[in-house]
Amino acid sequence: MGMLQEHLDERIDMVRHALSQDGCEAISHVILEFDFRRRGLRMDCLLLAAGALFVIEFKRSRLGRADRDQVMNYAVNLLEFHKATQAWCTQYQAIVVPVLALTRGTAPNVPDELRLGGHSWPDLAHRPIECDRNTLSQAFALGLSARRSEHSVSAETWLDSPFKPSSSILDATLSLYGHHDVAAIDAHAAPKAAIDASVAEIRCHIDEAIDQRRHHIVFLSGAPGAGKTLVGLDLVMRGPHAREAVFVTGNAPLVDVLNRALGDSYRKQGSRASAWTPTGYRHMDAALVGAAASFKIVKAHNFLGRRGSAHKQEDARVLVFDEAQRTYEKGRQVLGQPLADHEADLILQVQREAYLKVAPLWWRL
Structure with a gap:
């Protein structure tokens, strides 16, 4: 000290x-x-x-x-x-x-x-x-x-500024992800047809929540390695809701694993200038853009502010909540003070307040 x-x-x-x-x-x-x-x-x-x-x-x-x-x-x-x-x-x-x-x-x-x-x-x-x-x-x-x-x-x-991804980095992230074979992250996942079916059903719930202007929570269950993470990534990175979706997890090491896998893929793409043309960024800036493109996969502790407080962010209307059971519990000492509530509950509370009557939530365990 x-x-x-x-x-x-x-x-x-x-x-x-x-x-x-x-x-x-x-x-x-x-x-x-x-x-x-x-x-x-x-x-x-x-x-x-x-x-x-x-x-x-x-x-x-x-x-x-x-x-x-x-x-x-x-x-x-x-x-x-x-x-x-x-x-x-x-x-x-x-x-x-x-x-x-x-x-x-x-x-x-x-x-x-x-x-x-x-x-x-x-x-x-x-x-x-x-x-x-x-x-x-x-x-x-x-x-x-x-x-x-x-x-x-x-x-x-x-x-007091909110967190808001620029349209450029959002487009680049989704474009780069589109060239990435995410299935390689989990070789033991369920068949692609089963993953696609789960994604399609959850998207229907999201559309319903948007139409009804209500908050929805959808639980997705499955055995370890069944592909739940891949379902979450597909929702966050592809399809009609990708621009306003974030993958938040209580499994901090998973964030490092996923971002390392995506980062390796982005770097390989960076060796081909043609892969960067759709992103709007220069090929020479591949390292900086690739590092920034990790923003859609977030540790639960970083999604909240200091000591579990709320902070403004404008990109998480759809929240994929992975392994909520690994987040901090109420009373846990954080920066010298106990948390006022369970971290998972604090995240849901933040979502309710940030997207009052307009935001769907998808929470998977």
């Missing part, structure tokens, strides 16, 4: 010193340790400025490719899934500037010019600005010099 506090103090001191320098007056808010929970990401530091969002990742003494990929991934996730950032950039021409800052080492000189685009995100800097304790203020000044507007967003609005 002492080392973590020391590292946090170093970062605060660096940012405070940099912001005291001339040329940084347009920066209005500092957000430390931003928990983008739905994506399982914790970002060191964000700065809100007039017309710019800085995404800062601090490192000790040296920088490598993995560090550059990390901070670019953070920035891409905000552009693809954070509604306030999306609106700020598309409607008001704000830009997103990733920064890598060394707390103790020495970084190369800060460049004289910052280029936007050159990849699939025109509002994002071409590459991270690399700096150290002595040049952090120069990095801020460089980012501010590339602004296309000086429109500000309040910290309250930004922090």
Whole structure:
């Protein structure tokens, strides 16, 4: 804990010193340790400025490719899934500037010019600005010099933003999944005809719930390995309800297994430029897009906010709830406080409130 506090103090001191320098007056808010929970990401530091969002990742003494990929991934996730950032950039021409800052080492000189685009995100800097304790203020000044507007967003609005996948990443995810043989995930699943029949019946229940403007819960049972997971994935990734469906599971390791399988498939597709044409993204950005495309398969703990609280999300009208029995029970200590209710019940409560009289729910055990 002492080392973590020391590292946090170093970062605060660096940012405070940099912001005291001339040329940084347009920066209005500092957000430390931003928990983008739905994506399982914790970002060191964000700065809100007039017309710019800085995404800062601090490192000790040296920088490598993995560090550059990390901070670019953070920035891409905000552009693809954070509604306030999306609106700020598309409607008001704000830009997103990733920064890598060394707390103790020495970084190369800060460049004289910052280029936007050159990849699939025109509002994002071409590459991270690399700096150290002595040049952090120069990095801020460089980012501010590339602004296309000086429109500000309040910290309250930004922090209260719903989770909303962009139409681009949603289309790309469904397109990439369409090329993936998901049946390979479970070689012992039931025959395809049985899985298709289950999917068709559940879709009828979803349509009925939408027509009646009511919440429905559908239980799907079956022996282990019968293909229940494949039914859920089919509902979330294919068909008429895929754009507003999310697969939430209490089996955290399963999320890693599924996303690894899909990620391997996406990477193989990434070697063929033709597979990326329908996605609207550049072939060169396959790694970043493939990582972002995991958003439809979520750990139950990440679907809720801190300590089981609700947080806004606009992509889960149809909720596939897998292995609810593995979620936390009422009274479980989470971040030093007991949960007010069973995590599964909290998720259902969140759904009821978020989609009042309009949302179907599909919950399978």
